[in-house]
Amino acid sequence: MITHWWLNEMPPIPGILRAVFYAGLLVICLVDQPSPLHSAKIIAKTEPAFYTPVGVLRLLRIRWVRPWVLALVAKLTVAVWIAAAVGFLQPVTGVLTFVGFAFLHAVNAGALGSNHSTHSAVYALLSMSFSVSYDFSLDRLLAQHTAWPRLLSEDSVLTSGFAPALLLILLAYTMFAGGAAKVRYGWSGWRDGSALRFYLSESAPVARWPWLSRLVTGSPALCRLAAWGTLVIELGSVAAVFSHQARLPLILCWVGLHLGILCMMMPAYWVQMWCYLLLLDWPRLVSLVTGGEPGHPAVPEGGAGAMTLAVLGCLTAAALVYILVTESEQWPFTSVPMYSNGTRSADRIVLPGRAELHSRAVRAARGRHGAWQRPWVDQEYMEDIWALPADDGARPQRLFHLLHERGATPPVRWSQYAKVVREVAVEDVAAKPADRPEHTSAQEYPAARFLREVVPLVRNALPGWEQYRALELICRTECGGVVIARAELADVPAEEPAR
Structure with a gap:
């Protein structure tokens, strides 16, 4: 039953979605700031005295990476990223894209405080490392016209829905952890809306929609309603894992929450919103438009490959629970503590x-x-x-x-x-x-x-x-x-x- 869930709960990622997702995420990461693809510039502006290498890099005895090395890694990562987008040498290019981006992200993490805006990209690229789709791919085109070998067969376990299921677990956890942190570190302030009002007031000078920021901060009732709405959306995120019916409404709520933050505060979660594309049930959505029958063929649950993926997924879920309970901030995980303090106002901070x-x-x-x-x-x-x-x-x-x-x-x-x-x-x-x-x-x-x-x-x-x-x-x-x-x-x- 567990193996069936990991392989068949979510529809596999088709080739056209793979291409659109990779291409869109690349564009966002090239334009967005701060992005791991710009880590050379970020590290060049960071003094070593203020740099804190993450635990993984310390285990590898990497305390500092020169900007020119990061620039080279970024260029190589973009190259394999494009190859992964067009479906060339799957799944190798997907794995290399994740490894390159994850390395840049880990280096960046030592210079950006607790910034978690691109963690979702790391999770998405990790998940895509376990996805192969030969339709709409350069691998299929070359195989049809040349003796180009496919690295995996078309009935490989990596053609299952494991990749989006793994990403669902990771992104639902990220949302839930944000709500849990607010309850853990600032329950009283978030319960009465004063914490949200404080953060919105401090963010007012950089609000993209100042009129909306003034509207919410000017009304304690609206602040309380928005604060409770935030907690309900974040703490209710686990329902997306267990309920197929609740998944789409919750994803739309996540997007709405990110857009609210975008309009009234500084963070812009474009990367995270783009990653939600992989969580949508596209066959069902297409069927609603075309009137056809939704669904996708089930992937066999037997075999060592299926069992390996199920075990890997369960271990990842267990690691997330551990991270949440222990308040750990060990990269690449996070307990999402940002803006969780229950601060009521600057002059009322309890010292x-x-x-x-x-x-x-x-x-x-x-x-x-x-x-x-x-x-x-x-x-x-x-x-x-x-x-x-x-x-x-x-x-x-x-x-x-x-x-x-x-x-x-x-x-x-x-x-x-x-x-x-x-x-x-x-x-x-x-x-x-x-x-x-x-x-x-x-x-x-x-x-x-x-x-x-x-x-x-x-x-x-x-x-x-x-x-x-x-x-x-x-x-x-x-x-x-x-x-x-x-x-x-x-x-x-x-x-x-x-x-």
């Missing part, structure tokens, strides 16, 4: 007490992310690097903002900057004695070492850096900021950081 810092840091270091809030917008920061002016009468300034104001290039995108500063603060406070989180010169802790790496970057990038005497990493608490690390700007000579 921890100084005595709580150590226990919170220890829990966060063990993977309990709710113990130490993650900032999704600038106003939610709990820790930051501050530049102290040489003039005692001048006010300290937050480093990232100072660089922007002076026209300097920041060392990394803000989302990654905030992620790295948070991780350093957590590691530092967890390593110190429970009652002494403050900076000390008696012993060098992680945050102090990190600031020493940041000093030459600031000296090289910030015009007039001599006007500032030191950098401090400060954690906000209910009784004021706690300085957990300090580095003098004059202590480290300016030099080009090694790559």
Whole structure:
């Protein structure tokens, strides 16, 4: 029964859909920003001190990839991508497309914070690695007119509906995990709509439809309705896996949710919306138009190949459950925590007490992310690097903002900057004695070492850096900021950081 579900629950992907999907996804990934296909540019603008290689790359002992290597990999990936689109050398070109894109995506993940906008593309290309369709393919054309060999037979298990079924599991999980994160990290704020109102208000300057943003944020009732609608859509996503009848309505709701985000906030989920094409029951939709009989021939459930795919699918589903329960953010999976804080307003953010810092840091270091809030917008920061002016009468300034104001290039995108500063603060406070989180010169802790790496970057990038005497990493608490690390700007000579 399980094998039958994996092979026959979804219709196989026909050749014309394969070509349209691959071609459309390629265009979107070439145009969309930030995209793994542009990883060379992204990494070139990322300082190694702020780069955090994902676990898979660390296992491979890859700490940094030079931009020219990424540019070459991107060009090769596009080449095999086009071959996969026209159905040439299936399924090898599909596998190579996934491997190339996944490598670029993994490299990008170390520079983009918790951005998950293109995770769906990785999932889709992985799923397409298990799909072969000889109709509307260059493989069939060459086989008909030459002695070109097909790598797999036309009755191969890869001609089944396994690929869209696997993608359905992955994309339904992604939607569900977003709702679960909102309940886990910010239930009260999402329940009464105040969290959504906060994020919409902070996104108002970049809203694509300002009138709609003003309409929703101006009405607490609309915010509450939209927040509950979001939770229902996301938490109800699992029904798409078990109910054929609910699948199409839910997919349309997912698209509607993404379009709402597109109109009123910054993220644009074009990639994810395009991937939904593979989840639609095209034979049934065509039959509704033509009046013909829907359906597709069932694929035999026996054989080692069918069993292998069923086991692989079940292991993937089990891995997703594990990721969700443990709050893991290990690439290529995510528990989708973005915008999940229940923040009501910037001036009502609940700050921890100084005595709580150590226990919170220890829990966060063990993977309990709710113990130490993650900032999704600038106003939610709990820790930051501050530049102290040489003039005692001048006010300290937050480093990232100072660089922007002076026209300097920041060392990394803000989302990654905030992620790295948070991780350093957590590691530092967890390593110190429970009652002494403050900076000390008696012993060098992680945050102090990190600031020493940041000093030459600031000296090289910030015009007039001599006007500032030191950098401090400060954690906000209910009784004021706690300085957990300090580095003098004059202590480290300016030099080009090694790559």
